[in-house]
Amino acid sequence: MTRPLQTKALTALVIAVVFGAGLAVGFAMDRTAVANPAPATSTVTASPADEVEEPRRTPMYEKVGPTEEQKVLLDSIVVEYRERLRAIREASDRAYQSQFQALVGATRLEIKEIFTAEQAARYDSLVAEYERTRAKQRASANEG
Numbered sequence: 720m721t722r723p724l725q726t727k728a729l730t731a732l733v734i735a736v737v738f739g740a741g742l743a744v745g746f747a748m749d750r751t752a753v754a755n756p757a758p759a760t761s762t763v764t765a766s767p768a769d770e771v772e773e774p775r776r777t778p779m780y781e782k783v784g785p786t787e788e789q790k791v792l793l794d795s796i797v798v799e800y801r802e803r804l805r806a807i808r809e810a811s812d813r814a815y816q817s818q819f820q821a822l823v824g825a826t827r828l829e830i831k832e833i834f835t836a837e838q839a840a841r842y843d844s845l846v847a848e849y850e851r852t853r854a855k856q857r858a859s860a861n862e863g
Contacts, residue, residue, distance in 0.1 A: 722829075729825050733818060740814030744807060 780793055827846060831839045 725825075725829065729822075732821065736814070736818050736821065740810065740818075744810045744814075 778797075785793060827842075831842055834842060
């Protein structure tokens with residue numbers, strides 16, 4: 720396969736993966752569009768990430784003086800919003816990682832094509848060493 724054809728094939732693959740990820744997110748969002756009402760005792764709780772951040776501004780909906788009944792409904796809306804946002808972020812992260820890995824792999828293959836056999840072997844060993852170092856860094860970051 721010539722380089723222009725490889726480039727076109729890689730571009731088509733990336734477009735297909737992005738399109739597929741968009742469809743997956745769309746179907747996931749479609750299924751979560753209808754929320755179940757929250758129980759009357761539901762309250763909005765901060766996630767661990769929220770505890771580390773700066774104090775949040777007062778939401779606009781709280782500035783209009785909602786009744787207790789409205790606050791319960793607002794809480795259920797906000798909880799649903801956060802769950803949907805988390806799902807979008809997770810789907811986006813997964814799609815990004817798979818596309819990123821595919822692009823890195825294709826780039827490394829294309830780079831190797833211009834090297835001699837000795838250079839390609841050295842390149843492979845450098846890549847493997849880099850991957851081992853990154854795996855150790857990720858493992859120690861997950862432990863701490």
